[in-house]
Amino acid sequence: MDLYFSPLACSLGSRIALYEAGADARFYRVDSRQKRVVDDGADYLKINPLGLVPALRTEAGDVLTENAAILQFIAARFPEAALAPTDALGRTRMQQWLCFIGMELHKSLFVPLLDEKAPEEVKRYALDKQISRLDYLASHLANREFLLDRFSVADGYLAAVLGWSIATSLELEQWPALTAYLARLRQRPSVAKAWAEERALYAEELERRAKV
Amino acid sequence: MDLYFSPLACSLGSRIALYEAGADARFYRVDSRQKRVVDDGADYLKINPLGLVPALRTEAGDVLTENAAILQFIAARFPEAALAPTDALGRTRMQQWLCFIGMELHKSLFVPLLDEKAPEEVKRYALDKQISRLDYLASHLANREFLLDRFSVADGYLAAVLGWSIATSLELEQWPALTAYLARLRQRPSVAKAWAEERALYAEELERRAKV
Numbered sequence: 001m002d003l004y005f006s007p008l009a010c011s012l013g014s015r016i017a018l019y020e021a022g023a024d025a026r027f028y029r030v031d032s033r034q035k036r037v038v039d040d041g042a043d044y045l046k047i048n049p050l051g052l053v054p055a056l057r058t059e060a061g062d063v064l065t066e067n068a069a070i071l072q073f074i075a076a077r078f079p080e081a082a083l084a085p086t087d088a089l090g091r092t093r094m095q096q097w098l099c100f101i102g103m104e105l106h107k108s109l110f111v112p113l114l115d116e117k118a119p120e121e122v123k124r125y126a127l128d129k130q131i132s133r134l135d136y137l138a139s140h141l142a143n144r145e146f147l148l149d150r151f152s153v154a155d156g157y158l159a160a161v162l163g164w165s166i167a168t169s170l171e172l173e174q175w176p177a178l179t180a181y182l183a184r185l186r187q188r189p190s191v192a193k194a195w196a197e198e199r200a201l202y203a204e205e206l207e208r209r210a211k212v
Numbered sequence: 213m214d215l216y217f218s219p220l221a222c223s224l225g226s227r228i229a230l231y232e233a234g235a236d237a238r239f240y241r242v243d244s245r246q247k248r249v250v251d252d253g254a255d256y257l258k259i260n261p262l263g264l265v266p267a268l269r270t271e272a273g274d275v276l277t278e279n280a281a282i283l284q285f286i287a288a289r290f291p292e293a294a295l296a297p298t299d300a301l302g303r304t305r306m307q308q309w310l311c312f313i314g315m316e317l318h319k320s321l322f323v324p325l326l327d328e329k330a331p332e333e334v335k336r337y338a339l340d341k342q343i344s345r346l347d348y349l350a351s352h353l354a355n356r357e358f359l360l361d362r363f364s365v366a367d368g369y370l371a372a373v374l375g376w377s378i379a380t381s382l383e384l385e386q387w388p389a390l391t392a393y394l395a396r397l398r399q400r401p402s403v404a405k406a407w408a409e410e411r412a413l414y415a416e417e418l419e420r421r422a423k424v
Contacts, residue, residue, distance in 0.1 A: 049348055050316075062301055066315075069307035076300055088288055089274055095281035099314060103278075104262075107315045108323070112337070121333040125324070136261055 001025045002057040006032040007202035010067045011054030012194055016156035017071050019190035021078035068098040071153035083153045097147045097154040104133045105161050113168040138175040159185045213237045214269040218244040219414035222279045223266035228368035229283050231402035233290035280310040283365035295365045309359045309366040316345045317373050325380040350387040371397045
C-alpha cells in the first residue's frame, strides 16, 4: 500500500494505523502548497483532485481518500490488529468519534486556527463556536484511557489533531484530561515512531521554507 | 426507534434513510435554539450533550449521535433495503462521500453561510475556501444518477445539505449537475415525503419565530 501524506497533517493518523497493523506500506510525501509528490514531482491533484492528504493506494490499485474512510479501510484490511470494534454498536460508536474529530475539531476548529491566511475574525468565530467541544471531549476522556474501551484508529486521528494545538493559540493545558491522553498515546510505540518521524520531516520543511 | 430531528437540518438525511428502510420509527422534534424536545419540553442536552441533531435511540435503548454514524447504523440494521454497499471497497467509497459531505460541505461551507450571527468575513472565508468543492461534486455527478452506482444513505445526506443553498447566497443553478441531481432525488418517494413534511414544519417554525 502507498500512503500519501504531509508531515503532521491528519494523515499522521493513517500512518499510525498502518504501523499498528504492521502493514507493508510505502509513504509518499506531498508538498501541500505546491500539490506535488515530493519524491518524483508528480501532480498530486491527479491522485486526489481535492489536493488533500491522506490518500491511500491499496494493493489492488484503488486510490482511497478522506482520512476517516482510510482509517476504517485499514482496520478492516488487518482484522488481526483489532483496530476497530466489529459489532454494530461498537462500529457506530467509533464512527461517532471519527465524525466528531473530523467535523467538530479538525474542520470547524483547527483548520481556521492553523490557516495563516485566515483573518482574525474567522479564528475568533471558530474558537467561540467550538471551544465547548474540547470541554465535552475532556469530560469523556477524564476517566478513560482511549475514546472506546481499547485503542482504535479514532485515537490515532485524535492524537494527530490534538497535536496541532501547539501551533495555535489554544492552550491544551486548560484541559488536563486532554494533555494526559495525548502524553499517554505518545508513549505508545506506533504513535511515538510516527510522531518522531513526521516531526523531523516537518522541521525540515520549516527550514526549507525559511530559506525560500 | 426514535429519531430526534429539527426541520430541514441534516437529520433530514436520517429520516430519509428510515423511510427507505420502512423502519418503524417515531420522530421527536428538537427546538435547536432552546435545546428542548418540542413535544414534552425535555432537555435535549441530556440526550445529546453537544445539542446537535440527529440523535437516534435504537430498539435496544442506545442513543447514537452524528448523522454519518446514524446513517450507517440504519443501513446495517435494515440490510434488505440495500442502503449501503457491503463490500470493503464500496463501503469505503460511501464513507468517503459521507466524510466529504460532512466535512467539506456541511461544516466548512454551509454552517457559516447559514449562521445568522456569523460575520460577513467568516462567510466570505468559507466561500473562498470551499466553493471549489461544489465544482468537484458537480463533475462527479455530471453523468451519474447517484453518488455511488445506486442510491445509498449518502444521497439522503447530500439532498439535505444541498437543499440548504436556498437559504444562503449560493446559487446552486451555477452547477446544473447539482440542481438536476437534487431535482431527481426529490422525485424519489422517500425524499419527497421527508422533504414535504419537514418543509411544512420549518415553515411553521419560521411563523412562530416571527410572532415572538
